[in-house]
Amino acid sequence: MTARPFAALARPHRDDVRIAVCGLLGGLLLYGLGLRTGPPLLDLPGWLALVALAAMSGAELLRRVAPRTSLAVATAALAVDVSSSGLVATVVMFTDIMYAAVLYGPPATARRVPVISILLTVVATIVPAAILRDPQALLIGVGVGVITVGPAWTGVIIREHRNAALAARLEAEQVALLAEMDRTQAIVAERARMARELHDMVANHLSAIAIHSTAAQAIDDPAASREALGVIRENSVQGLAEMRRLIGLLRDEKAPGGAAEAQATPTLEGVEALLAQARVNGASSGLTFTLEDARDAGGGTRLPAPVELAAYRIVQESLTNALKHAAPGEVVVRLAHDTGGPLTVHVTSPFGDRPGPRAPGSGAGLIGMRERIELLGGRFEAGPEDGGGHGGSKIWRVRATLPVREEEEER
Incomplete structure (x- = not known):
């Protein structure tokens, strides 16, 4: 802990300088006019009132930067002023210093000064009345209360209002900061969701377009070129429809009647259509596609929409990959679900050494699938494995396990 430089500590506020100068000039004017507060309590020279005035003006300079020092100097100056021929300006400046000590001083000073001022007032009321046996002696206590209790408790009230305002401002800043953090997190989450949806919806069609356009350029066969162009056109139309659906979701367009435009959410009922499209797109690559649906058909239940959408996107992205x-061979998609258990999605495809992919990719497909599964609290695995029943060759396996809550499933 480093000490503050004396120059920085003693540098008075400009308003305090104005108060000190005005108080000093006012006191000099009163002294010159011979206006005093009353006879001195002690037989001291009258010129000591000027010394007390100067000391009180100096204490005014320290009312903000050193409140306790200022109060100590002011108390001594007031004692000298009262003991000599007092000046009203000195008393008025003392009340201001008492107020400033409570307002600008440390918490301990703000707590003790009001209590001490009350005790001094009580003593100044009881002791003179008991000694002098004169009711007018009570006015001494009243005077002490006016110059001590009044300013001190005014400082307490102002300080409490200032602290309350500061606490309210800090609370408002914290609320604004938390709101901004929530907004930022919501934006990031929404952007991630949009990126996954855009990738999963469009990547499949664009990959098929890239593969068949490459084949159409490489094969000098009009019939094969027409077939490739037909596949390209079909995927272009479907990709455009998917893009329009996504744009509609983002715009949240309203129908003329005021209701939001209905948007179909993909479900596992559409897996057959995905495989049919994949068979068309992969025919020229030597790929065949098989669906093994081992779901419990007798349960008569419908899976939650987020689970079905995630499973659908996993199958879609796996087929795109x-x-x-x-390598040429069989791609198998297997869905399994028993009542009360999780939904599992297995996709296996031949894994062989290729010089490069048939179509360029961003590498975000596996990341998107993993994020979808983790958001639902499931497990995701992807990577090469021994083929086993595939003649000992390696296969690429995608395995996703999606938990299904019973209360959601019953809905």
Whole structure:
């Protein structure tokens, strides 16, 4: 802990300088006019009132930067002033210093000064009345209370209002900061969700377009070129429809009747259509696609929409990756779910050494799938494994386990 430089500590506020100068000039004017507060309590020379005035003016300079020192000097100056021929300006400046000590002083000073001022007032009321046996002696206590209790408790009230205002401002700043953090997190989460949706919806169609456009350029066969162009057109139309659906979700367009435009959410009922499209897109690459649906068909239950959407996107992205990277062979999609258990999605595809993918990719597909599963509290695995029943060759396996809550499933 480093000590503050004396120059910085003693540098008075400009308002305090004005108060000190005005008080000093006012006191000199009163002294010159011979206006005193009353006879001195002690037989001291009258010129000591000027010394007390100067000391009180100096204490005014320290009312903010050193409140306790200022109060100590002011108390001594007031004692000298009262003991000599007092000046009203000195008393008025003392009340200001008492107020400033409570307002600008440390918490301990702010607590003790008001209590001490009350005790002094009580003593100044009881002792003179008991000694002098004169009711007018009570006026001494009244005077002490006016110059001590009044300023001190005024400082307490102002300080409490100032602290309350500061606490309210800090609370408002914290609330604003938390709101900004929540807004930022919401934006980041929404951008991540939009990125996943855009990637999963469009990547499949664009990959098929890239693969078949490359084949159409490489094969000098009009029939094959027409077939490739047909696949390209179909995927272009479907990709455009998906993009329009996403844009509609972002705009949240309203129908003329005021209701939001209905947007179909993909479900596992659409997996067959995905495989049918994949068979068309992968025919030229030597890929076949098979669906094994081992879900409990007798349960008569419907899975929660987030679970079905995540499973649908996992299958869609896995088929897209197979079209890009898989070696010729069979791609198997297996769905399994028993009542009360999780939904599992397995996608296996031949894994072989290829010079490069059939279509370029961003590498965000596996990341997006993992994020979808983690958001639902599931497990996700992806990577090469021994083929086993595939003739000992390696396969690429995607395995996703999605928990299904019973209360959500019953809905």
